[in-house]
Amino acid sequence: MGIKYFEKERFFKLDTPNTSYVIAIVSSEGFVGHAYYGERIEDVTGIAELMRVHEAPFTPDTNARDRLSFLDCFPTEYAGHGVGDYRESSIRVKTVGGHSAVQPYYVSHVIYKGKKKLEGLPATWGSEEDVETLEITCVDPVLDLQIVLEYSVFADTDSIARNVRVTNRDVQPIFLEKVMSGCLDMDNENFDMITLHGSWARERRMQRNPLGKGVHSVSSLRGESGHQEHPFIALLEHTATQNRGQVYGFSLVYSGNFVAMAQVNQFDSARVMMGINPEDFSWKLESGETFQAPEMIMTYSAVGIGGMTRSLHELYRKHLIRSPYRNKKRPILINNWEATYFDFNETKLLEIAKEASQMGIEMLVMDDGWFGNRCDDNRALGDWEVNEDKLKGGLKKLVDGVNALGMEFGIWFEPEMISPESNLYKEHPDWAIAIPGRTPGLARNQLVLDISRKEVRDCIIDKMFKVLHSANIKYVKWDMNRPLSDIGGACLPADRQGELYHRFTLGMYEMQERLLAEFPDLLLENCSGGGARFDAGMLYYSPQIWCSDDTDAVERLAIQESTAMIYPLSAMGAHVSVCPNHTVGRNTPFATRGNVALAGTFGYELDVTKLSDEDKAMVPRQVAMYHRFNDLVREGDYYRIDSYQENHYYDCTQVVSKDKSECIVTYVQVLAKPSSHSHKVRLEGLKADKQYALSIVSVKPGEELLQKTDRIFSGATLMKGGFVIPNAWGDFQSTIYYFEEI
Numbered sequence: 140m141g142i143k144y145f146e147k148e149r150f151f152k153l154d155t156p157n158t159s160y161v162i163a164i165v166s167s168e169g170f171v172g173h174a175y176y177g178e179r180i181e182d183v184t185g186i187a188e189l190m191r192v193h194e195a196p197f198t199p200d201t202n203a204r205d206r207l208s209f210l211d212c213f214p215t216e217y218a219g220h221g222v223g224d225y226r227e228s229s230i231r232v233k234t235v236g237g238h239s240a241v242q243p244y245y246v247s248h249v250i251y252k253g254k255k256k257l258e259g260l261p262a263t264w265g266s267e268e269d270v271e272t273l274e275i276t277c278v279d280p281v282l283d284l285q286i287v288l289e290y291s292v293f294a295d296t297d298s299i300a301r302n303v304r305v306t307n308r309d310v311q312p313i314f315l316e317k318v319m320s321g322c323l324d325m326d327n328e329n330f331d332m333i334t335l336h337g338s339w340a341r342e343r344r345m346q347r348n349p350l351g352k353g354v355h356s357v358s359s360l361r362g363e364s365g366h367q368e369h370p371f372i373a374l375l376e377h378t379a380t381q382n383r384g385q386v387y388g389f390s391l392v393y394s395g396n397f398v399a400m401a402q403v404n405q406f407d408s409a410r411v412m413m414g415i416n417p418e419d420f421s422w423k424l425e426s427g428e429t430f431q432a433p434e435m436i437m438t439y440s441a442v443g444i445g446g447m448t449r450s451l452h453e454l455y456r457k458h459l460i461r462s463p464y465r466n467k468k469r470p471i472l473i474n475n476w477e478a479t480y481f482d483f484n485e486t487k488l489l490e491i492a493k494e495a496s497q498m499g500i501e502m503l504v505m506d507d508g509w510f511g512n513r514c515d516d517n518r519a520l521g522d523w524e525v526n527e528d529k530l531k532g533g534l535k536k537l538v539d540g541v542n543a544l545g546m547e548f549g550i551w552f553e554p555e556m557i558s559p560e561s562n563l564y565k566e567h568p569d570w571a572i573a574i575p576g577r578t579p580g581l582a583r584n585q586l587v588l589d590i591s592r593k594e595v596r597d598c599i600i601d602k603m604f605k606v607l608h609s610a611n612i613k614y615v616k617w618d619m620n621r622p623l624s625d626i627g628g629a630c631l632p633a634d635r636q637g638e639l640y641h642r643f644t645l646g647m648y649e650m651q652e653r654l655l656a657e658f659p660d661l662l663l664e665n666c667s668g669g670g671a672r673f674d675a676g677m678l679y680y681s682p683q684i685w686c687s688d689d690t691d692a693v694e695r696l697a698i699q700e701s702t703a704m705i706y707p708l709s710a711m712g713a714h715v716s717v718c719p720n721h722t723v724g725r726n727t728p729f730a731t732r733g734n735v736a737l738a739g740t741f742g743y744e745l746d747v748t749k750l751s752d753e754d755k756a757m758v759p760r761q762v763a764m765y766h767r768f769n770d771l772v773r774e775g776d777y778y779r780i781d782s783y784q785e786n787h788y789y790d791c792t793q794v795v796s797k798d799k800s801e802c803i804v805t806y807v808q809v810l811a812k813p814s815s816h817s818h819k820v821r822l823e824g825l826k827a828d829k830q831y832a833l834s835i836v837s838v839k840p841g842e843e844l845l846q847k848t849d850r851i852f853s854g855a856t857l858m859k860g861g862f863v864i865p866n867a868w869g870d871f872q873s874t875i876y877y878f879e880e881i
């Protein structure tokens with residue numbers, strides 16, 4: 140790792156273990172250009188030629204007549220607006236005079252060890268040994284607007300974190316209409332682009348298309364990252380696979396409205412940008428004020444998509460998640476949502492807890508329905524007082540009862556919401572986000588609280604603290620069940636209405652920060668109608684996020700595949716639920732549901748008292764499996780071996796320990812295939828010159844968890860030759876194979 144400045148050449152070279160990134164200052168005016176991003180290069184002599192600044196059109200200070208064409212093809216680190224670069228700009232303003240142009244020029248830089256916090260925003264972090272940072276200060280002299288481009292490199296992962304801060308040094312206010320978090324201009328080398336798309340219960344399905352000319356983008360205007368599109372894109376060689384080819388990955392550490400785009404222009408150069416969605420965004424910056432844009436992560440892998448994945452996993456596990464649970468086994472929880480929905484009382488919960496505790500389940504999570512008169516989803520959001528008609532004797536009595544069974548207790552909140560039918564709404568109808576004269580649209584019968592307002596945040600946080608202090612509560616599920624709409628803030632002046640979306644997101648971050656400051660040992664799990672806020676921003680607050688309301692094992696293969704392409708397995712909330720599955724009606728074997736959930740946080744979402752004897756007997760076996768393998772799953776290197784989404788037949792993943800001495804291979808045969816051969820998969824990440832003994836994991840009651848075999852394989856055989864998996868009889872069959880070095 141390291142950042143070097145080459146004074147004579149005016150280069151910055153940023154190195155991660157396997158990648159280099161080169162920034163060059165060009166011309167006496169100080170354009171900040173992008174020279175190179177890719178495999179690590181020690182000697183970068185001659186690299187500036189890649190920027191083509193000596194070809195016509197000429198550098199502006201030596202030949203001003205073609206300034207426009209210079210700007211329109213110059214590979215820049217941060218694109219100005221309105222003065223000649225006709226591609227998408229990185230920044231756009233509105234001055235008091237009504238003008239929108241901006242052009243940043245280099246002024247100075249500083250390189251230092253460590254990394255600063257981002258004011259009010261989630262961001263990666265690290266010690267002075269782990270991280271080094273470059274700040275390039277630019278100025279638009281006409282606007283007296285300062286733009287600081289910040290880059291951090293990490294010693295232990297091939298990722299670069301960057302962000303942008305904008306300060307108004309003029310005496311007049313200025314409006315920021317667009318502030319991207321970063322910009323990267325590259326030659327389009329026959330790239331494909333990967334984006335993620337989905338819906339409720341069908342989150343993050345992968346789309347891979349050739350990157351044609353024009354603008355290709357994903358975005359959200361929902362006030363959250365959303366089910367529909369995701370703050371991530373990857374550009375990769377057309378021939379790149381899981382383990383071959385060049386891949387550039389980009390991920391935004393932000394949970395509100397975003398845009399992530401790639402634009403290919405007339406010269407076949409590809410510009411990548413991501414940041415806060417400029418649509419419906421305008422931020423008034425008074426004289427002397429600074430605006431902090433969210434952090435953007437860039438990763439380059441020369442060894443395929445899997446290399447990008449493992450770099451992001453390392454970065455997020457080591458330098459983003461802060462929770463004390465980051466490197467710890469999480470308690471196996473049972474959540475009562477799919478078991479009871481709103482229809483529960485303390486007796487029912489204790490019944491579930493009693494049965495669950497005997498099976499080794501470690502925590503009961505009481506989901507929606509415990510507060511106010513919340514008997515269904517039409518009411519009571521905001522009334523965060525325990526409903527003692529439902530929970531007789533109160534919350535403490537219930538929690539003590541659960542604790543007495545040897546289990547911990549967790550609870551659900553939806554703090555950003557308000558039901559029109561609630562006491563809170565009666566008291567504060569103006570606290571809901573709405574536009575004067577326009578009835579705000581309902582979704583799931585609820586409105587959104589204007590948590591950009593401090594008094595609103597204070598009130599909700601107070602109510603939550605009261606509940607959380609009243610009993611021994613170790614876990615909170617923080618939900619958000621509708622997107623924002625009808626954007627109007629009762630307390631914002633007309634020229635600040637464009638700030639509401641971002642202020643809402645900042646308000647939510649501030650509330651989570653306060654919650655964690657008050658309860659530092661709390662296990663927080665974020666959630667949004669399933670996985671609508673599964674993003675890097677939320678990982679800064681919660682080490683795990685509910686992945687989807689769809690708990691069907693087959694649907695989960697797809698959802699977990701694309702989620703795990705970016706985020707560590709330890710972050711994916713995954714539970715075993717009953718069949719027929721409540722979302723898709725599919726029946727899958729109980730063992731397969733457990734094997735699929737093992738790739739995430741692992742837990743249950745069902746009424747254990749109603750399980751068949753056969754399934755019931757399997758729960759303690761699955762619990763044992765979780766305890767045996769969670770360290771490996773949580774901390775190991777993840778390899779996507781084969782994908783059911785691609786082959787429509789079977790799914791296969793592998794997790795290898797850091798020292799490569801053991802791995803598990805999870806194989807799910809989704810569809811039976813008659814009259815076919817056993818199937819060969821090629822494993823990865825093992826020691827080629829060592830031998831591994833095979834065991835088969837069994838959750839059958841009465842059997843040893845590890846069924847040892849006498850089969851031995853060299854790492855080279857498994858990786859180069861492959862491993863043969865027999866055909867199973869029936870759909871949805873799965874096996875976990877365990878290889879241990881001998």
Ligand code: GLA
Nearest residue numbers: 476506507666667668669688
């Ligand atoms: C959302 C969550 C579910 C559950 C319900 C409760 O849909 O994703 O897990 O908590 O809300 O209303």
